[in-house]
Amino acid sequence: MSIATPSPRFTDPAVFGRVAVLMGGTSAEREVSLDSGRNVLEALRARGVDAHAVDGIPALIDALRGKQYDRVFNILHGNKGGGEDGVLQGALEALGVPYTGSKVLGSALSMDKIRTKQVWISEGLPTPKFVRIAPGSDLRAAAASLGLPVFVKPSCEGSSVGVFRILADSDLDAAEAFAAIYAGELLMEQMVQGDEFTVGIFGDxxxxxxxxxxxGEWYDYHAKYIADDTQYLCPGLEGDDETTIRDLALRAFRAAGCSSWGRVDVMRDRRHGFQLIEINTAPGMTSHSLVPKAARQIGIDFETLCWMVLETSVDTAAGPEVGAR
Incomplete structure (x- = not known):
């Protein structure tokens, strides 16, 4: 199936003004964000953009109060000091500073896997059965209610941080130890038996x-960011199956109020078909990351991808928002 390749809207880097590439932060995904940020910064500078690294939200807010930047390329990952949970987006909206990625609602909702799944279910979209685990709740009772195998993961983290694969009752020991020190809610969901896919979203x-x-047996943190033997097959499907998964991912992205760009993770259950897993509203841009791989498949190289993501922060109806300094 052919996909029409979008083209950049602008050619002059001056349209962006002075750009803050926001990276690092204080979330559990800091190191991945720093890696992504360095790559984005290099790509934008190679295209002539006046781009500068900013580490974390407090440093950005100080700089914006000093009128140092015109817009923000957000490549923070995670919450609690990461830039994916709506807090950063709310601050930038209040300051009137344009930025890349989803707005407040889409960012906050999709950071919370439990609430995202609730929205999907209300929209009739497929997602594995799950149980919400409040702090202090009984993991063994939840596992018994769903039936093994299951995954246990924080509702509001990413990059496979704190994810446990539970195949037998004995596997719950490590998950219980983690739950005892983790302050947030956990999600326990039925494990999908089948293939794993991801679909990058760019605009519409x-x-x-x-x-x-x-x-290995599953796609954990090591397989995502360290191992060189993970295979990425793109396109992952053919014909009607490829059309179906791409349509489902776009519907899931929109249902969660997301916009600009992102990534939707999907599994294909051997019995029940495609199942939505989660949304990432600030996907990684490391050497192992997946949105750049998919973009290359339709002829968009990394530098062009970064440029076009930055373009999503420009409201063409209102004209470029340059000159805030």
Whole structure:
């Protein structure tokens, strides 16, 4: 299936003004964000953009109060000091500073896996059965209600931080130890038996799917960011199946109030078909990251991808928002 390749809207880097590439922060995904941020910064500068690294939200707010930047390329990951939970977006909206990525609602909702799934269910979209685990709740009772195998994960983290694969009752020991020290809610969901996919979203376009084939038993933090033997097959599917997964991902992205760009993770259950897992509103831009791989499949190189993501912060109806300094 052919996909029409979008083209950049601008050619002059001056349209962006002075750009803050926001990275690092204080979330559990700091190191991944720093890696992503360095790559984005290099790509934008290579295209002539006046781009500068800013580490974390407090440093950004101080700089914006001093009128140092015209817009923000947000490549923070995670919450609690990461830039994906709506807090950063709310601050930038209040300051009138344009930025990349989803707005307040889409960012806050999709950061919370439990609430995202509740929205999907209300929209009739498929997602694995789950149980919300409040702090202090009984994990073993929840596992018994769902039936093994299950995954246990924080509702508001990413990059496979704090994820446990529960195949037998004995596997719950480690998850219980983590739950005892973790202050937030946990999500326990039925494990999908089948293939793992991800679909990058850019505006109204769903990029070609990627089928993820880790060398190990599952796609954990090591397989995502360290291992070189994970296979990424793009496009991950063909024909009607590829059309279906891309359509489902775009519907899921919109249902959660997301916009600009992002990534939707999907599994294909051997019995029940495609199942939505989660949304990432500030996808990684590391050497192992998936949105750049999908973009390359339709002829968009990394530098152009970063440029076009930055373009989403420009409201063409109102004209470029340059000159805030």
């Amino acid at each position: 376009l769903a990029l070609p799917s990627i089928r993820i084939v880790p060398a």
